[in-house]
Amino acid sequence: MRVTLPHTLGKDEVRRRMHKHASEIGSFFPAGLASVTTDWPSEDRMSINAQVMGQSIPGGVEVRDNEVVIEMDLPLMLSVMKGPLEAAVKQQAGRLLAP
Template structure:
C-alpha cells in the first residue's frame, strides 16, 4: 500500500531563488534516505519538479512545487517503504529547508 507524505517548507527566498537552490541541491536527498538511493532523476515542468528516486529496490515518486513563499514536497512511498514515512516526514520537516534550500553558490 502506498503511503503519501506532504510537507510545506516556508521560505523568504522568492520563487526563482528557491527553484535555483533546489535544482543545485536535489542530489543531496539520497543521503537522507534510509539505505541511501540507487538513482535520482529530476525533471522540471514549470515550477514543479518531478522526482524519481530508487531506494531499497523500490521507486519513489515525488513532486516539489516551488511557490513564492513556500515549497511543497509531495512524496509517495510504495510498499514496505511506507514503514519509513514517519522518519522521512520528520526529516523533511526538520531538515528539508537545509537540504533543499541551502545556498552553495558562495562556497
Template sequence: MAKPVVVNLPHSLGREEAHRRLETGFVRIREQIAGKAMAVEEQWEGDRLHFRMSGLGQSITGRLDVLEDAVRIEVDLPWLLATIADKVRGRIAKEGKLLLERK
C-alpha cells in the same frame, strides 16, 4: 499502494531564489547518492520538480512545487516504507530547510 507524505516549508526567499537553491541542492543530493545502490532521476517543469529515487527493489516518486513563500513537497512512499511515514516526513522537512538555507 503508495502512501503520500506532504511537507510544506515556508520561506521568505521568493520563488526564483528558492528554486535556484533547491535545484543546486538536488544536484548535490544526486551526487551523494550516486553509487550507493540508489538511482535518482529529476525533471523540472517550470517551478515543479518531478523526482524518482529507486534502489533495493523500492521506488519513491514525488513532486516539489516552488511557490513565492513556500515549498510544497509530496512524496509517494511504497507500502513497505509507509510504516515509517512520520520519520520520513521529519527527515524531508529537515533536509528541505537545509537546502533553502544554503546559498
C-alpha cells in the same frame, strides 16, 4: 507523504537553490538505500523518482510564492519510513530554505 515548508526567499532564489542541490535528495534516505533522479518539467515543479529497495517512489517539489510543497507517494511496503523521511526532508529542505 506531503511536507509543506514556508520560505521568504522568493521563487527565483528557491528554484536556484533547488537546481543547485537536487543531487543531495538521495541523502534524505539512509546511506546507500536510494537512487534518486530529478527533472524540471516546468519552471516551478521538480519531479523526483527514488528507487528504494526495488520500489519506485515518485514525487515532486512545487515551488510557490511563500512555501515549498514536497510530495512522495510511498508504497505500503515503505510506509514505515514515513516519519523518519518526513523529519529528514524537513531538516534538509529547511536548511536549504534558510535565509
